Amino acid sequence: MNYETPVHAETAKPLGESTYDTVDPDARGGRRRLYVIGAVIAILIAGAIAFAYMTGGGETATPAGGDSEQAPTISVITPGRATIEGTITATGTLAARRSVPVGVVGEGGRVVSVTADAGDWVEAGQVLVSIDRAVQNQQASAATAQIEVARADANLAQSNLDRALQLVDRGFISTADVDRLTATRDAAVARVRVAQAQASELRERNARLNVVAPTSGYVLERMVEPGQVVSAGSGALFTIARGGEMELNAQISETDLARLSVGVEATVQPAGTDEAFTGQIWQLAPVIDEQSRQGVARIALSYAPELRPGGFATARIQSGTVVAPRLPESAILSDDEGSFVYVVDSENKARRRAVTTGLVTQEGVAITTGLTGTERVVLRAGGFLTDGETVNPQKAEN
Incomplete structure (x- = not known):
């Protein structure tokens, strides 16, 4: 038996239209609102979690140890x-430890010859400059002749006295005459001594015409040439470093200077060379410069060609050790x-x-x-x- 449902044109659905489309429009709008509310809630929860993580708030966002992950x-x-060896670095100028100027001691004159030059080593007493002494030699000859004259007078006076003494016993010569002849003889002998002293003085003067080295050392400067006329007012003709000894005048701050003492070793390196020289502090400045607040430590050095007075050098000075x-x-x-x-x-x-x-x-x-x-x-x-x-x-x- 067939049951057929009648279809009316007013209620027939177009082909392909689902039954969902037959749901009430109010019901469909309610579902959409639920979806939107859920999405908003999810976004708010995610933002809250991110905010808590970024600010470190909440127990779940903070790792063990507090906020150390946010610390620098x-x-x-x-x-x-450790055992520390202190070193003070200082700079200064090289100089001769003892600089000896050499000038004219005598009356001077025209320079005949110069036997030493800068950079030479000289011995004490060595003749450095010879002075023309033609006039002085004539004076010395005259003084020598005066000695002979005085000696001849003394011999004649002695002979007269001897003859007079032989005649005293015979009564031909009085005692007064003998006394007078004795005085004449004594005066003549004294004149011999005077002439000898004058001749010795001239010889010494002539010897002092030569300029000699007062000490052994290294010639730093020469300021004289042959033909030059020199005198006691001419100033230094040579400058000699006694014994060739050099030094570095190191400029050191007053605080570092207080930590040093005489005898401390130092290493000195002149500018322009990689070679270093070992020396010792032999003098510390007793005063401090008021402007620079520095003092001078004088470091003694043995002679070396690289150590040129006036040059610049750097010193490293041992200033003791501490455990710290x-x-x-x-x-x-x-x-x-x-x-x-x-x-x-x-x-x-x-x-x-x-x-x-x-x-x-x-x-x-x-x-x-x-x-x-x-x-x-x-x-x-x-x-x-x-x-x-x-x-x-x-x-x-x-």
């Missing part, structure tokens, strides 16, 4: 303690309150620590007070930290 990462070192922590200069800061470093404590917080610096070496600066050597010290960038700031320390190589 810095390098720290544990300096320990040593830090790179980058770790040490300073302000109006003095020198300080930042030390990271057990809570990873940077703490300011006042320190006192000591010897300065190529490896670093000695810390005499303020550190034991076991602390974690900020190696660099301490100037960007504040006291109590949390940091993320990372150990660096010493």
Whole structure:
């Protein structure tokens, strides 16, 4: 038996139209609103989670150790303690340790010859300059002749006295005549001595015409030439470094000067050469220059051709040893309150620590007070930290 449902034109659905389209439009709008509300809620939850993560809020967003992941990462070192040899670097001018000017001692005259030049070694008493002495030689000859004249007079007076003494016993010569002849003889003998003294004086004067080296040493300067007329007012004709000894007049700050003493060794390197020379401090300046606040340490050096007076040189002076922590200069800061470093404590917080610096070496600066050597010290960038700031320390190589 067939049952057929009648189809009316008013209720017939077009071909391809689903039954969903027959749902009430109000029902479809309600579902859409649910979808939109769900999406908005999901977006709000995701934003809240992201905000909590970025601000560190919430227990689930903070890792173990608090906010250390947000702290700056810095390098720290544990300096320990070491034996530090202090070195003071100073610069100065080379000079002769004892500079001896040599001039005319006698009356001077025309220079006949010069036997030494700058750069020569001379011995004490060596003739450096010969002076024309033609006139002086004639005077010396005259003085020698006067000695002979006086001696002849003395011999004649002695002969007269001898004859008179032979006639006294016969009564031909009185005692008064003998006394007079004796006085004549004595005066003649005295005139011989005077003539001899005058001749000796002339010989000495002539000998002093030559300019001789007063000491053995190295000739630094020569300021005389043959034919030149010189006298006692001509000034120095030569400059001699006694014994060839040199020195460096090192300019040193008053604080470093207080740490030095006579006898301390130093290494001197002249400008323009890689060769170094070993010397010793033999004198420290008793005064400090008021303008530069520096003093002079005089470093004695043996002769070497590279050590030229007037040249520039650098000295490295040993200033003693200490056992103390040593830090790179980058770790040490300073302000109006003095020198300080930042030390990271057990809570990873940077703490300011006042320190006192000591010897300065190529490896670093000695810390005499303020550190034991076991602390974690900020190696660099301490100037960007504040006291109590949390940091993320990372150990660096010493």
